[in-house]
Amino acid sequence: MIHIQRLSVSYKTERGQVPALKNINLSIPKGTATAIVGESGSGKSTLLHSIMRLLPPEAELSGKIMFEDMDITSMDDAALRSFRWRKCSLVLQGAMSSFNPVLSIGKQIAETVAYHLHLSSKDSYKRAEELLEMVGLPTFFSKRFPHELSGGQKQRAAIAMALACSPPCILADEPTTALDVITQAEIVWLLKEITRKNNMTLCMVTHDLPLALSVCDRIAVMHRGEIVEIQKPSGILNNPTHPHTKKLVKSIRSIEERGNPK
Amino acid sequence: MRQNALEVSELWVSFEKGSKAFHALRGISFSLEKGQTLSLVGESGSGKTTATRASLGLITPTEGKVALLGVDINNCSKDKLIETRRRCGYISQNPYDSIPPTLTTLDAVAEPLVICKGLNKKAARERAKEMLSVCGIVDEVVLNGRVKFSLSGGQKQRVALARALVTDPEIIFADEPTSMQDASNRGDILDILQEYVKKGSSLVLTTHDLYLAAAATEHSIILFHGKIMEAGPSKEILKSPLHFYTKALLDALPGLSKKIKKPSLKQGEPEYRLSGCPFLTRCPRGIDKCSKTCPPIKEVSPGHFVACWLL
Numbered sequence: 001m002i003h004i005q006r007l008s009v010s011y012k013t014e015r016g017q018v019p020a021l022k023n024i025n026l027s028i029p030k031g032t033a034t035a036i037v038g039e040s041g042s043g044k045s046t047l048l049h050s051i052m053r054l055l056p057p058e059a060e061l062s063g064k065i066m067f068e069d070m071d072i073t074s075m076d077d078a079a080l081r082s083f084r085w086r087k088c089s090l091v092l093q094g095a096m097s098s099f100n101p102v103l104s105i106g107k108q109i110a111e112t113v114a115y116h117l118h119l120s121s122k123d124s125y126k127r128a129e130e131l132l133e134m135v136g137l138p139t140f141f142s143k144r145f146p147h148e149l150s151g152g153q154k155q156r157a158a159i160a161m162a163l164a165c166s167p168p169c170i171l172a173d174e175p176t177t178a179l180d181v182i183t184q185a186e187i188v189w190l191l192k193e194i195t196r197k198n199n200m201t202l203c204m205v206t207h208d209l210p211l212a213l214s215v216c217d218r219i220a221v222m223h224r225g226e227i228v229e230i231q232k233p234s235g236i237l238n239n240p241t242h243p244h245t246k247k248l249v250k251s252i253r254s255i256e257e258r259g260n261p262k
Numbered sequence: 263m264r265q266n267a268l269e270v271s272e273l274w275v276s277f278e279k280g281s282k283a284f285h286a287l288r289g290i291s292f293s294l295e296k297g298q299t300l301s302l303v304g305e306s307g308s309g310k311t312t313a314t315r316a317s318l319g320l321i322t323p324t325e326g327k328v329a330l331l332g333v334d335i336n337n338c339s340k341d342k343l344i345e346t347r348r349r350c351g352y353i354s355q356n357p358y359d360s361i362p363p364t365l366t367t368l369d370a371v372a373e374p375l376v377i378c379k380g381l382n383k384k385a386a387r388e389r390a391k392e393m394l395s396v397c398g399i400v401d402e403v404v405l406n407g408r409v410k411f412s413l414s415g416g417q418k419q420r421v422a423l424a425r426a427l428v429t430d431p432e433i434i435f436a437d438e439p440t441s442m443q444d445a446s447n448r449g450d451i452l453d454i455l456q457e458y459v460k461k462g463s464s465l466v467l468t469t470h471d472l473y474l475a476a477a478a479t480e481h482s483i484i485l486f487h488g489k490i491m492e493a494g495p496s497k498e499i500l501k502s503p504l505h506f507y508t509k510a511l512l513d514a515l516p517g518l519s520k521k522i523k524k525p526s527l528k529q530g531e532p533e534y535r536l537s538g539c540p541f542l543t544r545c546p547r548g549i550d551k552c553s554k555t556c557p558p559i560k561e562v563s564p565g566h567f568v569a570c571w572l573l
Contacts, residue, residue, distance in 0.1 A: 039444040040416070136529070180305035181470055185514035186525045209445060210516035237518060244446075251446045252518055258452075259476025260500055 001169055001201045002028040002051065007063035009046050009055065017060075020046040022225040024063070030168070033195065033202040035212035038222030044205045045093070047222070048173050051203075052090050053080055067169075085116050089162035091155075091191075093174040098158055099146040105132070105157050106142025109164055116165045131160040135190055152183035159190060169201040176211070188215050209248055213237070221245045265332055267433045267464035268317055269293040273326035275312050275488075285536070286312040288488040289326070294481075296432075299465040301475035301496060303511070304485035310468045311355055313485070314435050317466065318352060319343055331432060348378040351431030353439050355468070357418040361425065363410035367399065370409050371424045378429045390428060396454060397424040398447070415442040423451065433464040440474065452478050472512055476500040484508050487540035490559055494566035504568045507541050539571075547572055 009021040038044040109128035129139040176184040228242040275287040302310040319335040354360040371390035482496040492505040513523035559569040
């Protein structure tokens with residue numbers, strides 16, 4: 001579904017050119033759930049934003065990102081507009097700020113639906129309510145404003161919005177940070193079930209390795225702008241090859257075993 | 263009998279929320295012997311930070327008593343309160359506003375030594391440097407740079423840790439001390455805290471992570487909306503949780519070889535009413551009685567307590 005070849009991104013700053021991604025090669029096959037795991041500053045969000053072409057102007061990009069047979073890096077604005085939401089949508093980190101505070105949730109989702117699927121305003125509002133129901137929110141939530149929703153509910157609404165045009169691929173950038181563990185479990189179950197049911201491709205960025213192991217069937221570990229390892233969860237657990245992955249697994253295991261000795 | 267480092271009895275903390283009162287803590291009691299370690303576990307809004315702050319006298323309780331290092335901190339002179347607090351170490355949840363931003367990193371850690379231990383500046387700085395290196399901060403540029411400009415969130419949290427521990431406190435309050443650390447560093451923070459416990463400090467840790475609680479402390483208290491749901495030995499709770507809430511908390515927590523289980527709790531807003539069990543709106547098994555009377559906390563096996571009518 002997505003093929004990334006020799007992707008490098010650097011940011012222009014006062015201190016000169018700072019590399020964020022170094023020669024990334026990554027394929028995300030159709031229908032899989034891939035996690036990109038890394039610590040802060042490892043470049044995982046930059047990678048996701050490169051796929052959506054959401055990098056700030058001071059970023060310099062080289063390499064190729066193919067989505068099916070389209071090259072994302074060379075798309076013009078019109079092509080981008082039909083790529084985003086319809087082909088691939090993004091659930092942002094902390095949906096807290098991804099909604100317009102002065103529009104009701106229903107209106108915002110309906111707006112996306114109306115624009116991309118060319119539906120009447122009445123039909124698109126109905127579709128918005130259906131989408132909310134799909135993510136486990138009651139339909140009357142469409143009249144609510146973002147501040148009237150809890151963090152978990154907002155994240156559900158953000159997922160509803162991502163599903164609006166039934167894209168074949170969903171990207172999620174730390175979709176559960178700042179949420180409580182139980183809410184986190186509810187959100188990842190929702191993402192997992194919806195993507196599986198509709199045979200969608202999921203790519204999730206997270207710093208939480210156990211979470212990634214729980215949700216995804218492939219794990220890409222990032223460290224200092226490079227993908228240092230891609231394996232199935234069982235491989236990451238039992239045969240980590242890169243020293244960084246080894247250290248990460250060992251550190252988490254040591255905390256788990258201290259509390260629960262074998 | 264050993265003296266208690268902390269004794270909290272029937273503590274209520276209520277905040278005004280519009281015309282209604284919001285009860286952050288609803289009559290919780292616990293005690294901690296000298297040298298013992300305890301975790302307060304719960305989600306946001308459960309009252310764990312409020313309990314920590316009330317224990318230090320940073321919040322005045324609506325009702326109830328706190329004896330910190332044997333001092334009744336809500337009924338003592340201001341001097342006594344200050345003197346008692348100086349024997350404590352506090353790592354606040356938000357390291358951004360717990361360190362004076364204009365000081366250099368080194369001075370920020372030396373400051374408590376000058377104030378609490380009466381050291382001169384030179385000696386304090388030397389000791390501060392040692393402490394910071396224990397906490398993994400050795401870079402000269404960072405040490406001599408101002409806190410506001412030169413530190414990342416994770417580094418600030420480690421400076422806050424150094425600042426709290428440098429005075430060898432008798433009791434340490436650590437509010438989510440690993441929240442901003444990368445996973446590969448979390449173990450180091452626990453090791454440092456453990457060193458101080460070995461030297462005799464008591465520890466009150468706040469966390470939402472049952473694994474961390476079991477790794478770091480002997481006892482755990484599980485809080486939900488200001489009430490204690492379950493309390494007991496941390497390892498026992500991790501191995502065989504009893505309360506429906508503790509079980510849900512553990513099911514939701516992913517581990518290296520433990521996948522997140524399908525959530526079983528009801529969707530529901532917690533109710534702020536006073537009668538009945540606060541967990542009822544989310545409980546998968548609630549009965550009539552639960553809405554009328556709040557279950558008392560009872561001992562189900564030695565040292566293991568639970569508050570539920572069904573257990």
